[in-house]
Amino acid sequence: MPFIADALLRVKPSATIAVTQKARDLKNAGRDIISLSVGEPDFDTPDNIKKAAIAAIERGETKYTPVLGIPPLREAIARKFKRENNLDYKASQTIVGTGGKHILFNAFLATINPGDEVIIPAPYWVSYPDMVLIAGGSPVPVATRIEQGFKLQPEALEKAITPKTKWLLLNSPSNPSGAAYTHAELKALTDVLLRHEHVWVLTDDIYEHLIYGDFKFATPAEVEPRLIDRTLTMNGVSKSYAMTGWRIGYAAGPEQLIKAMDMLQGQQTSGACSIAQWASVEALTGPQDFIAERRKIFEERRDLVVSMLNQAKFLQCPSPEGAFYVYPSCAEAIGKTTPEGKRIDTDEDFVAGLLEAEGVAVVQGSAFGLGPNFRISYATATSVLEDACVKIQRFCSSLA
Ligand SMILES: Cc1ncc(COP(=O)(O)O)c(C=O)c1O
Incomplete structure (x- = not known):
């Protein structure tokens, strides 16, 4: 009888964590990798919030x-x-x-x-x-x-x-x-x-x-x-x-x-x-004004990424209303072949090919229950996003 509970046998490991780990491994092996797979803001916690935590410790709220x-x-x-x-x-x-x-x-x-x-x-x-x-x-x-x-x-x-x-x-x-x-x-x-x-x-x-x-x-x-x-x-x-x-x-x-x-x-x-x-x-x-400032930066990044992805061959990217993700379709890339001769049959193949060819890590749509698509998190510096989108465009152009 297996020692681990049946309930866990029903569970899959997180695909987003798997992609992040693969990107990390490639980076450790010396590859130049851009990871667009993380789900957290790249900004820091505002100072007034940090100070409230320090004050709580000092008051003994422990x-x-x-x-x-x-x-x-x-x-x-x-x-x-x-x-x-x-x-x-x-x-x-x-x-x-x-x-x-x-x-x-x-x-x-x-x-x-x-x-x-x-x-x-x-x-x-x-x-x-x-x-x-x-x-x-x-x-x-x-x-x-x-x-x-x-x-x-x-x-x-x-x-x-x-x-x-x-x-x-x-x-x-x-x-x-x-x-x-x-x-x-x-x-x-x-x-x-x-x-x-x-x-x-x-x-x-x-x-x-x-x-x-x-x-x-x-x-x-x-x-x-x-x-x-x-x-x-x-x-x-x-x-x-x-x-x-x-x-x-x-x-x-x-x-x-x-x-x-x-x-x-x-x-x-x-x-x-x-x-x-x-x-x-x-x-x-406390003060809420930084939310609007950060929102503006995210919005500019969204617009940049959507525009650059829609210029990529085979991709279709709607402009979403919120969060810091886009979810382009790569349906037209299915059935195409990479210059190394690998056929793209699924969004997982697309994502693996992109990581291998250009060092850009994104997450396949199959992990989120709908594809062929992939998820890009744009909670990353604008210059890095620009660089990543150029690489995605180049990868798409290389498919035939
Ligand atoms: C849709 C959604 N709900 C909930 C969470 C979890 O948030 P928390 O970090 O507060 O557990 C996340 C985090 O990625 C999320 O994307």
């Missing part, structure tokens, strides 16, 4: 915290939801966890019984299906189309719902496509959910602040207040405040669900890091 989080942070989260999303959550309806990932995981562990289904629009963040599988549920990927901006359509949602559906998992702006739903697009989806009272919505809003042009961010419970009693609105400081290493995520939802997650977390990690929680109070309540 002990266990309540499982659901320190009261000032839970208050700040409730105020953030009111201020930015027009959502009336009480502090008692909030939970703080060790990163957004932890919150999502615990929401699934706290609610999923064997056979329960979770609808996940594809392309999706690599971790979603595996989290559902570990919790004993069945991920139900629903393909979206590039022509529809990689957004779930109401008819497709209606068709995917069964009596076993527990959650619809939405992520806007999306990792990996950057797609973000407008108020009207979300309303079309929440209208479907109103007809299916057993389905809850888990909305991963972690890229909320990374939106471009005049796009307005919206979240399901704001668009359809009648869904508030079956919505978990998840967010975190990792991406908006460049705090990936601090490991703070949070959510708000019905008290019954928050209580279940409290019980689970109490037997698991307990409260999140006390110092990171105090830093997050400063993130949510």
Whole structure:
């Protein structure tokens, strides 16, 4: 009998981590490599946030915290939801966890019984299906189309719902496509959910602040207040405040669900890091102007990358509304051959060929459940992005 639990046999290793490791190995072997595979802002955590953490250490805020989080942070989260999303959550309806990932995981562990289904629009963040599988549920990927901006359509949602559906998992702006739903697009989806009272919505809003042009961010419970009693609105400081290493995520939802997650977390990690929680109070309540400044830089990079990729032979790259990813299609490159005689049959072959020929690391679409595409993270210096796009163009031109 195998010693390792069956639940883990269902899980795949993270493709993004695998690509990052391969790029690292090639670099160590002396190759000149550009990695566009990372999922974190290249900016540093703002100084006022760092100082709040130092002050917390000096005040002796170094002990266990309540499982659901320190009261000032839970208050700040409730105020953030009111201020930015027009959502009336009480502090008692909030939970703080060790990163957004932890919150999502615990929401699934706290609610999923064997056979329960979770609808996940594809392309999706690599971790979603595996989290559902570990919790004993069945991920139900629903393909979206590039022509529809990689957004779930109401008819497709209606068709995917069964009596076993527990959650619809939405992520806007999306990792990996950057797609973000407008108020009207979300309303079309929440209208479907109103007809299916057993389905809850888990909305991963972690890229909320990374939106471009005049796009307005919206979240399901704001668009359809009648869904508030079956919505978990998840967010975190990792991406908006460049705090990936601090490991703070949070959510708000019905008290019954928050209580279940409290019980689970109490037997698991307990409260999140006390110092990171105090830093997050400063993130949510301190000056917010740097977000707009960084957003502008990301937007310029998005425009550069989209324009340069659309000039590459065989690639089609929509301009997404948010996050720091683009998700070009390489469908026209399938069936072509590299100068070394290697045939490109899949997006994985495309990505491997690009890494080998030009030293540019990107992640294949098959990892995100929809291809042939690949994901580029543009959370990298503009000059490096320019260089990488020239190399991608050269690789595409070399295919015949
Ligand atoms: C869509 C999405 N949700 C959640 C997370 C996890 O965020 P955290 O670092 O707060 O765990 C990520 C990080 O890559 C993400 O891309």
